[in-house]
């Protein structure tokens with residue numbers, strides 16, 4: 001499933017109309033009928049429905065929705081919030097179809113008037129503004145959005161809550177606070193950004209018949225679904241052996257943080273790694289081994305000096321490396337010596353990101369198999385941007401950073417955004433606030449390490465890993481084994497078993 005900006009959606013629509021030969025009127029018919037169908041399935045027939053329409057094609061969808069809902073037996077009134085002459089093209093065509101069957105169309109041009117009228121309804125379908133919104137929201141639409149937000153109504157937005165930007169990087173002026181949004185055809189970028197996502201309420205996507213080919217040269221972001229994970233998850237052959245399931249090394253942990261690599265190593269093994277070695281300080285080993293008997297151990301004299309030739313030779317035997325968990329932030333050359341000498345995929349997390357920053361600009365240009373896994377705070381540190389700026393434009397910031405530094409980014413949060421060195425992006429929105437606790441990032445690093453060892457595409461591996469990490473947390477809550485309050489990082493590791501059973 002692709003994620004699009006407004007400009008990309010217009011280009012995709014254009015392709016469908018010009019190359020696919022699907023008339024715009026038909027796309028609008030499909031959009032409206034699909035939304036109406038969803039409303040019919042989800043809401044009580046006795047609810048009185050007000051449909052508010054604006055001047056553009058979003059309003060056009062509203063006319064179609066009205067026609068279908070009446071057919072389904074709902075009591076529907078259409079409120080047109082703009083003058084007649086503003087309704088043009090496909091929207092005017094569908095307005096005419098509505099008028100051919102109903103006289104329930106009221107022109108409302110003032111917000112007070114709208115308030116008086118909407119009081120009599122249970123549910124409002126918001127078809128005022130779609131992805132064509134630009135600039136500050138003008139009166140009287142601004143006041144009307146305020147009214148819709150104030151009233152005790154169920155708010156259902158069509159395509160996007162009216163007033164909300166579709167892209168990232170734009171400020172929210174005023175927008176409908178929807179309870180439910182039926183997104184037309186493809187989720188917009190703002191669906192996955194923290195400052196905008198809440199406006200959508202619950203959201204679902206309705207498809208309107210645009211061929212996938214329309215997206216191919218246009219959109220470069222995708223939303224990961226369960227079926228994507230199932231389709232790309234590596235199979236285990238009957239003759240699999242531990243070598244074929246991946247041999248990984250996890251480097252890190254000061255004596256004050258042995259739990260970090262313990263979590264990563266257990267998560268890597270529970271995700272199916274063939275062999276995991278933990279490279280850490282001698283004094284950590286008995287503690288970590290106590291919690292993870294399946295791992296082997298490699299003793300490092302410290303986590304500060306450049307790695308010795310002997311260590312590098314040992315690490316060269318592995319398929320991939322994860323480094324940085326619990327490593328401490330004291331000046332260290334371990335990471336730079338690792339990256340300079342070994343051309344393997346390296347997952348860099350937590351304190352490792354602080355070390356990476358010290359030599360990021362000199363990082364070997366040629367290699368593109370470094371994976372960084374920052375949360376928003378770490379991304380702010382790496383990019384020298386405030387967290388608020390990154391939250392506002394997470395796709396754009398990640399893309400520019402990944403291209404500039406030639407690396408993969410897993411930007412962690414409610415929506416985890418994965419970006420490749422050439423700017424392709426994938427989003428996993430699995431997971432819940434139960435994960436907002438120390439240690440869950442270490443679990444993710446372990447999972448990602450295993451996925452990378454088992455999949456030829458780093459992007460697919462990172463997307464699958466992020467997905468199953470969040471899915472484990474969701475299943476533990478759904479199946480009532482834990483709540484968001486008591487869920488711990490160790491529980492997420494145990495939850496992986498349920499994930500694999502569900503996926504297979």
Ligand SMILES: NC(=O)C1=CN([C@@H]2O[C@H](COP(=O)(O)OP(=O)(O)OC[C@H]3O[C@@H](n4cnc5c(N)ncnc54)[C@H](O)[C@@H]3O)[C@@H](O)[C@H]2O)[C@@H](O)CC1
Pocket residue numbers: 013024027028031054055056057058059060061128129130131132133134135136137138139141158159160184208
């Ligand atoms: N083929 C297509 O293009 C399809 C489009 N569809 C719908 O069409 C929508 C996009 O249609 P449009 O491009 O007409 O855009 P809109 O429906 O968002 O309408 C844009 C119009 O809103 C007004 N407006 C814009 N910014 C404003 C502001 N700041 N304050 C007050 N008024 C403002 C202007 O009159 C502008 O022309 C989508 O969101 C979707 O709902 C669907 O019908 C499916 C097919």
Ligand SMILES: Nc1ncnc2c1ncn2[C@@H]1O[C@H](COP(=O)(O)OP(=O)(O)O)[C@@H](O)[C@H]1O
Pocket residue numbers: 350375412413414415416430431432433434435436437438439440441442443444469470
């Ligand atoms: N509210 C949330 N909803 C969904 N996932 C979340 C939420 N908060 C955190 N997460 C996930 O939990 C993990 C936290 O990682 P991180 O902050 O690095 O933790 P730590 O460093 O303590 O191990 C990430 O995978 C992130 O995507």
Ligand SMILES: [K+]
Pocket residue numbers: 058126127128129130157158159160161162
């Ligand atoms: K809308």
